[in-house]
Amino acid sequence: MRYSQTTSSLGLPAQLLLGTVALATLSFGAFFLNVDLTSTAFAYLIVVLLLSLMGSLAASIAVILSVVGLAYFFNAAILTLVIFSLASVVAVGLNRYVLQQDRLLETGAKAQRGEKQTGDALHQSEAYLAQAQELSRTGSFGWKVASGEILWSRETFRIFQCDAATKPTMQFVLQRTHPEDRAAVQRILEQASDDEEDYDHEYRLLLPDGSVKHLHSLARAVRDASGNIEFVGAVTDITATKVVEQELRESEQRFRDYAETASDWFWESGPDHRMTRVTDPANAIGIVSSRLIGQVPWEFAADFESEPEKWRQFRATIDAHLPFRDFVYRTSNEIGASFYVQASGKPIFDGSGKFLGYRGGAADVSSAVRAKQAEQELREVKAELAHVTRVTTLGELTASIAHEINQPLAGVIANADACIRWLQHDPPDLEAARRSVEWIIDDGKRASEVILRVRALAKKTDFEKVSLDVNDLARDTIALVHRELSSHAVSVRTNLAPNLPKIFRDRIQLQQVMINLVMNGIDAMDSVEDCSRELVIRSSQNDSGRVVVAVTDCGIGIRPEVAERLFNPFFTTKSAGLGMGLSICRSIVEAHGGWISASGKDGFGATFEVVLPLQQEEACDGVPRLVA
Incomplete structure (x- = not known):
């Protein structure tokens, strides 16, 4: 079949030429070789069959040429030629029929293969479509x-x-x-x-x-x-x-509700930092949102000129397209009322990194700022009151202070007289005079120390932290109130723990606390007649490493209804008291990161205990402290 397809593809002239050459070659070969008629006729028939593969016309011409060759070269009889011609026609017809059936079978097979391929492709396409429908x-x-x-x-x-x-x-x-x-x-x-x-x-x-x-x-x-x-x-x-979509709508509505009900407001600005959007809650404090559109923040700020450094840093931040947080500035509303705004913002960029502006929020923090200002003023008032209290305490200790100063001054005078006498001897007793001068110097130092302690208490100073030994503080306090202790027949017993770590605190303020507690103990024992009046001062270090100072008296104790109010301002159990002593003590101790407490029963004395950390912990007055 492949041969037929190949040869039939030759043109008719080529077929005729090929057939003529084949028959001529066969005829001359058979003639010169004396091949018999039967063999030659059979050879002619084979050539005719081969030429029939090329087509019916070529086969017909080959039959004619074969008959001519048999008649001319071999003198074949008429009957032989007729038989040869009929045999050739039958052979060619059968061959062409077989070829035609072969082609039909091949065409059918191709059609079946095509139908199968089409069916497979259709089935695959349907599977793809079903898969696509399921996915989508x-x-x-x-x-x-x-x-x-x-x-x-x-x-x-x-x-x-x-x-x-x-x-x-x-x-x-x-x-x-x-x-x-x-x-x-x-x-x-x-x-x-x-x-x-x-x-x-x-x-x-x-x-x-x-x-x-x-x-x-x-x-x-x-x-x-x-x-x-x-x-x-x-x-x-x-x-x-x-x-x-529903979740997105709910989320949008949720945040819209937040924005509409919040006291804060939200804003957006463009690349030039001018406001492009401000939400309505700003109207609640008297700001008309539309008035801010097109302005930069420093154009509606009231402190731009008074605080230039703050605004310089702010502008440097936003010019660098950096986020900022809790920037506070002062502005005013439509009626001229001043208030404070706290703003935070983050830069926004498009997909290519181009700066588009800022988006953020703002809030009215006037109350917080004014509260902070009030706290500062309150601290200043407390400091002033503490100073007044110290001066008042010094007034109460006048006799004791005078006694403490008179003693060394009397010694100075006595030793000076003695020194003169030693020098008037003949010969002068220089050694004795020298000892008298040394005693004069010692007494002068004692008097100077008393004056320095009094001056420190009377001086109005800021919070100044120094390395401090609480045992030394207790001894200095006893020296300052020595006269008061003696005049009220109060003895002092100390139980001071050795080698206590030093604390980093304000000496003057803590000494004020110590003096106040000792003086309160003296007052509490005024009515004690049936036993000795003893004041005990103890120092120690608790399990957490904090230093503890306790002052215990054997006075009237603490009544239950009084215990909870002891440290309240203006509360006092004294007929002539102001009620500020213990309140100021608590403020001072808490400002140093510690706490003060009182314990005792009615008629059985009282103990006031002060606990102080070694390093500064969080203070309760809002003043920045050093944190351990």
């Missing part, structure tokens, strides 16, 4: 309006949650449609079929398990071979999209 959650359908016949793809059955054996009908579709959408769906389908027009709509399904699906259905109206209208379309499950 889109099913296809056909609806013949005249007969009511509906055809669904496998994905459409899945969308409607029914078995593929279910026969889809319009009644079934409407039955699965959500009751709230059913009338609208029916109206759309009826109108589309009446007008013979395409349709596109969304609706919901209410499935047997109670779940709801959102569908998007669209179809095109076409005519079939009979001229009847049918709709070919697709239905997509858009439930996930609807859920995301």
